[in-house]
Amino acid sequence: MNKRKVILICDDEEGIRESLKLILENDYDLVFAQNGGEAINVVRTTPIDITILDIKMPKMDGLETLKEIMRINPKSKVIIATGYKSVDIAKEAINIGAIDYIVKPFDSEAILRSIEKL
């Protein structure tokens, strides 16, 4: 039997964390972080296969968090999830090292498709 992948969900909104939990809990092991700082601590201490990261978060935003995650582990697979439909942000995230970019409001299909691609 294949080992279940571990997904880190980093979003300051409880609703988003719970929604992603609904979509992913059957097939993946989930770890949650409410902000960039928490996400970085998790990445430092726990082996993470995929990270789903919100862009707009207080204190440390998603792009800064992404930079730090890529610094800790340059092979990290990070999917950015955001409400901004901005090509510039997507480009910046991809340049930093994100693997995919999902625009809110997403549906379960979009999330699963993006993760299964990896």
Added chain:
Amino acid sequence: MTLLSTSYLLASIFIISIGILVASKGYKNPINRSFSVVCLATFLWLFFYSLMLNNNFGNGLIFAKIGRSAVPYIPVALTHYTFNFLNIKRASLIIFFLYLYATVMALLTLLTPLNFSELTKYSWGLYPKGKPLILFEFIICFLITFMIIATLLHHYFNRKKSLTLSELNKLKCILVSIGIFSFATIDYLPKLGIDIIPVGNTLVIIFVSLNAYAILKHRMFDINIAIRKGVVYSLLITILTLLYFVLIFLLENVFRGLVGYKSTSLTIIIIIFFIVLFQPLKDKIQFIVDKYFFQGSIGQIKQENIQLLKELQRSERLKSVGTLAAGMAHEIKNPLTSIKIFTEYLPKKYHDKEFIDKFERIVSGEVKKINDIVSQLLDFAKPRPLEIRESNIQKLMDETLDLLSSNFINYNITMIKTYSAITNFKMDPTQIKQVFLNLIINGIESMKESGGTLTISIGLSDLEYVCISIEDTGCGISEKDLGHIFDPFFTTKETGSGLGLSIVHSIIKKHNGKIDVESFIGKGTKFIVYLPRI
């Protein structure tokens, strides 16, 4: 000096003065900088040509070479100036190669006979006798000028509807001035053996005058009215003062010639006479310069100020609407995502009690969030009109503090109040209370973790304004964020819509007041509100 060489000299002095003026008022601005480079290159061309036109064949050739070596830089610097003005980015490589071309051409002109090696004598003066390289330079100059005008026209027709009146005027001004300046390429013709009087100097004056007009009338380089007051008048007054000294000196000499000896007392009398005369004369000059040279009548100045203010308000409003729309879209997308996912799973998990509990909690919470955002947005976008009445500001502050008193105890916050005696004045008490509430909550939030001191003072800043300062010793706001705190939806907090401070700003603006903020990371933040005593 011939008439033509004098006109070249005067034009060169004129253009370098404008170039220095523009550079001194904003050298860091790329528009100012590139315009000054245009002025510098044009000055070198005109100045050395004025010497050449008036000189013998030997020295004339040296002056012609120096003057000519600056010419390739003119269309290049004009391109740079136009690109900066139109905010065209990603053109740095083109600009680099254009400057490289100009430098190569300048060196070829200075060091080799490829461009020209002798002067021709025309009826109006000496002029370089061009060689094939000058034809090449002429073609390149023509192409560059064509490109500049095409770019400007393209921007003019494409952005016509999105530009404000002031921006459109600037664009028109620069388009016309460069269009006229481009005719200076006619000056290549005498070099190619065609006997035509060079007109570049006249066109330069028109180009610079139009740009100077744009600077002063349409604030093209963000140089405001202070230039007039500061530079033009000081120059005039300096000239006037020098004239006085010359006059005093002459009168003294005349007197000495008539009477036969020098009189100190007469000198003093003359000086006093001029001092008395000086102020009204200065005022008269100022009035004449204002009326005929810069702005027209006082009525026109007022009219223009009203128009500028309207444009400013319109652009600020549009900017706010854009920021609001972007912020609102983002804020609403989060709760929408949760609602979407939870409703998607509802048919599958209808019998799962844990899911239904979460559904109730999260979905109703998210709906409330959307409702709050929309309500706050409506408050911000369509704020209710001011209900002005005489109120006591200290009383309003005390009422606000009472509302929040439990927070001070809970978060270990000490409060210091300093009220100086102020009579009641007219304001909208409910909205001012909202301002205090938002600012104090901000202070409390920043001191939530480790407590601190909230210092509130109310006093008079001057006869017209009441000054209210709210200072905390909390975490402070970073320099990067400080410029955005009044932007709608900007927040650094875990919770909060980011509309609080923009509402504060909007209310204060409606009262014709202003708000300042000082903040240092780790030390705290101080908001100072100034309200007019209407």
